[in-house]
Amino acid sequence: ILDEQFTRSIIRSCVKLSYEHAQDIIDHPNKEYKNEDFPTITNNYAINDIKQTVLDLYEISKILRSKRIGALTLNQPKLQYQIKPDSKIPLSFSIYQQKESNRLVEEYMLLANMQVARKLCLTESIHDKVILRRHPPPNSTALQNTIKILKSVGIEIDGKSSDDIAKAIRNIENESTKKLLIHLLAKSMQLAIYCCASCVPDNIYSHFALNVDFYTHFTSPIRRYPDILVHRLLGAVLNYNDNLYQTPRALEQIAQLCNEKKLNAKTCSERSAELYLAVLVR
Structure with a gap:
């Protein structure tokens, strides 16, 4: 570019x-x-x-x-169900297959999100109010336990960076072993969270999995409130509208609420999938 x-x-x-x-x-x-x-x-x-x-x-x-050297993708298998229209009872299930067309769109979404995040963070007039998507490094204890388990079966991982983990996954040729490795590593990962830049301790904004210094959500304002805030911030940078009226502390509270709602939605989706699966296998 x-x-x-x-x-x-x-x-x-x-x-x-x-x-x-x-x-x-x-x-x-x-x-x-x-x-x-x-x-x-x-x-x-x-x-x-x-x-x-x-x-x-x-x-x-x-x-x-x-x-995007060093970027880490730990895609877990996702179940999708065929539902009976009248009763809403699941009839069958399959594993969702991500294809190249999905990855095509994903790449441009990531690029837009990364470039907007960098633009906002490097603009002094609004950088204290920037809403970022931050991904902390893995839980060290959980990651070390996973590394020990993998070492016992002959799989060596350094684990100091997302690049190390990504390389280890790429080096596994057996697909079943690779899926198991991804499953184990995903358990040690922390959740990505929304935050207000000026409220982040030690100014550590980075996104571990993507291996970038700045990241945000910009591409889906029709379904995510943080994206709306980011659009307003970018509009302020471009002199289309005023800066956000909320204080950084108030924006951090909004970010925390968005984290809570996102986790609730994720949990609800997972429980729903488990319930449908239970109906099918009972």
């Missing part, structure tokens, strides 16, 4: 693709598509324009991912 610009703009989408549409293009780059293969395309764009744009974005996303 050679240059960037932060500004209000209007996105004129020319086609509403699903992840499945994008994945099909990625899987079949030489396929000749017909108009009926996609939703309606507008603004005088052609099918080949859409296809080439997706492929270009995909290639760039792979470069972006390769440059």
Whole structure:
């Protein structure tokens, strides 16, 4: 990325693709598509324009991912259920498969979040009110216990950084062993949390898993309140609106409430999945 610009703009989408549409293009780059293969395309764009744009974005996303050296991904298997419409009783389940189209979108979301976080933190007029997404290092005791367990079965991990852990995972060739390793390591990880920058002890803002100094949530203001605050902060930097009226202490309290609500939602989702699974296997 050679240059960037932060500004209000209007996105004129020319086609509403699903992840499945994008994945099909990625899987079949030489396929000749017909108009009926996609939703309606507008603004005088052609099918080949859409296809080439997706492929270009995909290639760039792979470069972006390769440059995030030291980033750690511990994706746990997620169950998804087919629900009977009338009774809401689960009929079957499967494991959600993350595909390249998901990773494509994820890369650009991460990039936007990281760049906005850096922009805000380096702007003196508002840096004391910046809402960040902070990820503390793993619980040292839990991580050391996990490292001992892994060492007993011949898997050596340093564990001093996210890069060390990520390399250890990449070096495991057996997929079953890799899944078990991810499961064990995830247990020692702390949760990422929202915070107000000026209320963080010792100014340690970093995100351990992503291995970046500054990170925030900017890309989903329609479903996350912290993103709305971050949009308002960026608007203040760009002179579109006034700075947030809340004090840093008040913003920290809002961040803590968001952490609580997010944890509650996560717990509720997990319990719901467990309940559905119990119904299926009883």
